[in-house]
Amino acid sequence: xxxxxxxxxxxxxxxxxxxxxxxxxxxxxxxxxxxxxxxxxxxxxxxxxxxxxxxxxxxxxxxxxxxxxxxxxxxxxxxxxxxxxxxxxxxxxxxxxxxxxxxxxxxxxxxxxxxxxxxxxxxxxxxxxxxxxxxxxxxxxxxxxxxxxxxxxxxxxxxxxxxxxxxxxxxxxxxxxxxxxxxxxxxxxxxxxxxxxxxxxxxxxxxxxxxxxxxxxxxxxxxxxxxxxxxxxxxxxxxxxxxxxxxxxxxxxxxxxxxxxxxxxxxxxxxxxxxxxxxxxxxxxxxxxxxxxxxxxxxxxxxxxxxxxxxxxxxxxxxxxxxxxxxxxxxxxxxxxxxxxxxxxxxxxxxxxxxxxxxxxxxxxxxxxxxxxxxxxxxxxxxxxxxxxxxxxxxxxxxxxxxxxxxxxxxxxxxxxxxxxxxxxxx
Amino acid sequence: xxxxxxxxxxxxxxxxxxxxxxxxxxxxxxxxxxxxxxxxxxxxxxxxxxxxxxxxxxxxxxxxxxxxxxxxxxxxxxxxxxxxxxxxxxxxxxxxxxxxxxxxxx
Numbered sequence: 001x002x003x004x005x006x007x008x009x010x011x012x013x014x015x016x017x018x019x020x021x022x023x024x025x026x027x028x029x030x031x032x033x034x035x036x037x038x039x040x041x042x043x044x045x046x047x048x049x050x051x052x053x054x055x056x057x058x059x060x061x062x063x064x065x066x067x068x069x070x071x072x073x074x075x076x077x078x079x080x081x082x083x084x085x086x087x088x089x090x091x092x093x094x095x096x097x098x099x100x101x102x103x104x105x106x107x108x109x110x111x112x113x114x115x116x117x118x119x120x121x122x123x124x125x126x127x128x129x130x131x132x133x134x135x136x137x138x139x140x141x142x143x144x145x146x147x148x149x150x151x152x153x154x155x156x157x158x159x160x161x162x163x164x165x166x167x168x169x170x171x172x173x174x175x176x177x178x179x180x181x182x183x184x185x186x187x188x189x190x191x192x193x194x195x196x197x198x199x200x201x202x203x204x205x206x207x208x209x210x211x212x213x214x215x216x217x218x219x220x221x222x223x224x225x226x227x228x229x230x231x232x233x234x235x236x237x238x239x240x241x242x243x244x245x246x247x248x249x250x251x252x253x254x255x256x257x258x259x260x261x262x263x264x265x266x267x268x269x270x271x272x273x274x275x276x277x278x279x280x281x282x283x284x285x286x287x288x289x290x291x292x293x294x295x296x297x298x299x300x301x302x303x304x305x306x307x308x309x310x311x312x313x314x315x316x317x318x319x320x321x322x323x324x325x326x327x328x329x330x331x332x333x334x335x336x337x338x339x340x341x342x343x344x345x346x347x348x349x350x351x352x353x354x355x356x357x358x359x360x361x362x363x364x365x366x367x368x369x370x371x372x373x374x375x376x377x378x379x380x381x382x383x384x385x386x387x388x389x390x391x392x393x394x395x396x397x398x399x400x401x402x403x404x405x406x407x408x409x410x411x412x413x414x415x416x417x418x419x420x421x422x423x424x425x426x427x
Numbered sequence: 428x429x430x431x432x433x434x435x436x437x438x439x440x441x442x443x444x445x446x447x448x449x450x451x452x453x454x455x456x457x458x459x460x461x462x463x464x465x466x467x468x469x470x471x472x473x474x475x476x477x478x479x480x481x482x483x484x485x486x487x488x489x490x491x492x493x494x495x496x497x498x499x500x501x502x503x504x505x506x507x508x509x510x511x512x513x514x515x516x517x518x519x520x521x522x523x524x525x526x527x528x529x530x531x532x533x
Contacts, residue, residue: 005519005520005523009488009524012487012488013487016487016488016489029456032459033456033489035492036456036488036492037488038488039488039492039495040487040489040490040491040493040524041491042524043491043495043523043524043525043526044495045495045499065492065496066499137525138498138524138528138529139528140525141525
């Protein structure tokens, strides 16, 4: 009868231990609870659970009960101890009968003082993951084979919990390492892209910094369109590399201080297709980069090159880079043409929205500009690229507001008025 | 005079005697609070600890472990422990696991 009661009580503890190990997220609490359950299952007065460090060859205490504050928190194992524990498996070892091993010889006095009776190596998948130390039972009786079976069964659960924790820690470590490597690769990729952009720009002394600026304008547009961080980065890269095909165009054509002739123009106009050929074999984190290079001279009205694509046929990223590229061309001095005033450029963008540029992209770009002009955006993105004086052109904010209203009516009043005018034209 | 404590798990009958209420705390990890309270009482000069089980229907393995902790603290500090208002099933469990060798059931 007593045996049955003990069995039921121990079985309850084993069930609770299984639940504890599968449910709980806090490892320290799991181990503390596990030691309580094991001690309480058999009425064991004192004990400890330790985790084994393969690197330090030591058992580090995770939970200790009744062994006093001076019980060592870390115990070293020799190679001989490890071999013996591994071959022993999870069977509880009577400390009093295991004095041949260095581990017990070294700690004999300490274990004896604390009346530790059993040592259970926790072996999972042929690896020592930890150990359990157990003191005397409250009954004062010696451990029976039945007790040892219970201890072994509960020890297996605790061992699995420690092994799982070790595995998780290893996964976290690898994941952290992978993230660091990924960041390094990304950083290297971006540095390479910038170096390429600088190389492209070096070829053209009149448009120094053009690729970098197109990258930054493309980044602004993507951000204003509400794209995610990675997509915004992709847009910037597409901008940086859009003219990579110019590397194969003769320097005298690129640097011609006059309007180039038809033959030279045909040569220059090959650069989008060449850029695509250069970029296509490279594995970019952003898939549209080669397409941006190939189609950044296409126009919505089909009058662009190299393929004369129409609106929906043009990749979206190419439309962004197209606007960024044209805007930079209009706002920088060229050998045959001075930069145009900001108000003119805004007017040009508005006028060509729906013809050369996507109205949605022009709207996003001008919205970003207006935010800065109104002081809502203090990052000074445009000022840094265009210069303070240029951005402080008289009436620019009003011009941009007007342009935005034309591009995208925002109030019902404006919308009705526009609808009315359409109606009168039809009549 | 009975004085409520901030922890709401014990009451002080006199300087030497304290009552610890096992309640529902005992069977979970939060039961360790009972051990801390016992230690606190003993440090304050208590020599007789009474653990009251009037509101404890069952005691599980965690509860047993915590009570063994209470016994250990008391023995190391020369204090006595008694269990009161323990139901019959729990007394049998305490007997089976050897707790009654170290405490009086009152």
